[in-house]
Structure formats: C-alpha cells, structure tokens
Amino acid sequence: MDIKQAIKERHSVRQYSSDRIESDIRIKLENLIRECNNESGLHIQLITDDPECFDTMLGHYGKFSGVNNYIALVGSKNLSNLDELAGYYGERIVLEAQMSGLRTCWVAGTFGRGKCKAEIDAGEKLVCVISIGYGLNDGANHKSKDLSKLCGVAEKDMPSWFKEGIEAALQAPTAVNQQKFFINIDGEDAVIKAGFGPLTKLDLGIVRYNFEAASGHKCRTV
Numbered sequence: 370m371d372i373k374q375a376i377k378e379r380h381s382v383r384q385y386s387s388d389r390i391e392s393d394i395r396i397k398l399e400n401l402i403r404e405c406n407n408e409s410g411l412h413i414q415l416i417t418d419d420p421e422c423f424d425t426m427l428g429h430y431g432k433f434s435g436v437n438n439y440i441a442l443v444g445s446k447n448l449s450n451l452d453e454l455a456g457y458y459g460e461r462i463v464l465e466a467q468m469s470g471l472r473t474c475w476v477a478g479t480f481g482r483g484k485c486k487a488e489i490d491a492g493e494k495l496v497c498v499i500s501i502g503y504g505l506n507d508g509a510n511h512k513s514k515d516l517s518k519l520c521g522v523a524e525k526d527m528p529s530w531f532k533e534g535i536e537a538a539l540q541a542p543t544a545v546n547q548q549k550f551f552i553n554i555d556g557e558d559a560v561i562k563a564g565f566g567p568l569t570k571l572d573l574g575i576v577r578y579n580f581e582a583a584s585g586h587k588c589r590t591v
C-alpha cells in the first residue's frame with residue numbers, strides 16, 4: 370500500500386482487539402519514532418500493554434474500548450511550534466501504522482491524561498496521544514467542508530501536484546472534524562494557514578504532513 374492509499378483508508382478507530390502489536394511491526398514503529406524524534410527534537414513514545422490510560426470516565430465517554438497501546442506526543446514547552454511539530458510527526462507515524470495493518474485515533478481530550486505512562490521530563494508537555502492497535506472496524510469517511518471553504522484556488526486552476534495535496538488535506542483528521550485551515554498557492558509553493566481556536570496548530574501539522582506526503586511538495590505554514 371502506498372501513502373496516498375493509506376491517507377484515503379485512514380479513519381479514526383476507537384474499538385480495538387486485544388491482540389498485541391506484532392513484534393516486527395512494533396520494532397518498525399519504534400525505529401520510525403526514533404527517526405522522528407531525532408529530526409524534530411520531540412520526545413514521542415510508544416506505550417504498549419497499558420489498558421489504564423483509556424479505562425477512565427473520559428475514555429468510556431469517548432466510546433473507546435480495548436485500547437492497550439498508544440503513542441504519546443511529548444515535547445519541550447520551549448519549542449515555539451510544539452503543537453504543529455506534534456501534528457506533523459504524529460501523522461507520519463499514523464500513516465505508517467495504517468500501512469502496517471494497524472488502526473489509530475488522535476485523542477486530545479477523551480483519555481486519562483493523569484494515567485498516561487509516558488516519560489515527561491522537566492520542561493516537557495504531553496500534547497496528546499494517539500490510540501493504536503488492531504481495529505475491530507476500519508472507521509468511516511468523515512464529512513468534509515466544501516473545497517471553496519478550505520482552499521483559495523479553483524479546481525480548474527490547480528496544478529496536478531496541488532490537487533493531490535488538497536485531496537489528502539481534506540482527508541486529514543482534525544479535532545472534532547473542525548477543518549479550520551485554509552490552503553493557497555504562492556508561486557511554486559503551497560501555503561497552509563491555521564484558523565483560530567483550540568488544537569488548530571496541531572491540526573495544521575497533520576494537514577501539512579498529508580499535503581506533503583501526497584503531493585511530493587514541501588509547503589509553508591503561517
């Protein structure tokens with residue numbers, strides 16, 4: 370499966386089987402996480418075999434079940450773009466997981482923050498987590514806003530790379546499916562702007578990763 374297919378097939382999955390993540394897949398994810406941390410300065414961690422973090426009122430309220438594994442997105446509060454970095458690298462890991470047969474869900478609210486087993490060093494913060502495991506279902510397509518609300522370029526004027534990027538951006542997960550971003554073209558570059566409100570910078574990083582992975586073009590964020 371290639372990355373574009375993974376972007377298309379990825380949906381939030383909140384119910385998981387009790388199967389442990391196969392060891393070769395786990396090693397692959399841990400290697401990728403190490404690479405992401407080296408590149409970004411983040412302190413992302415994969416926590417496995419810990420049912421407690423989602424076995425809370427909030428976790429049940431969020432309709433999560435069988436969550437035994439999660440990725441903790443941790444990083445220094447001194448990083449000015451901490452949320453955007455967490456979104457960008459988290460989505461890279463999410464798509465690798467999807468290609469390995471795992472299912473995921475980004476979770477900023479409905480989990481037991483105080484029960485998270487990740488190592489959070491002095492000066493660091495837990496941005497959010499991503500549940501991960503073998504899904505009991507594959508999730509479903511989310512509703513998307515009209516293209517004109519999310520993009521400043523008419524479809525007929527889009528270069529093919531930009532069109533690929535936009536399609537992937539529309540498929541990106543955003544908090545409560547808010548899709549508060551706007552994408553434009555500036556010469557050879559795509560530019561993504563975050564809207565106002567909670568978690569929009571985290572969403573921005575996620576959307577940027579999807580856009581870049583599908584289009585093969587780097588894009589700027591503002």
Ligand SMILES: Cc1cc2nc3c(=O)[nH]c(=O)nc-3n(C[C@H](O)[C@H](O)[C@H](O)COP(=O)(O)O)c2cc1C
Nearest residue numbers: 380381431475476477478479511542543544545546
């Ligand atoms: C930053 C972020 C935070 C999220 N937090 C939660 C959460 O606390 N609980 C939950 O059930 N889903 C959460 N989600 C999942 C979104 O509701 C979901 O991504 C969105 O509705 C789009 O659906 P899809 O992921 O299936 O495409 C979060 C998603 C993102 C990107």
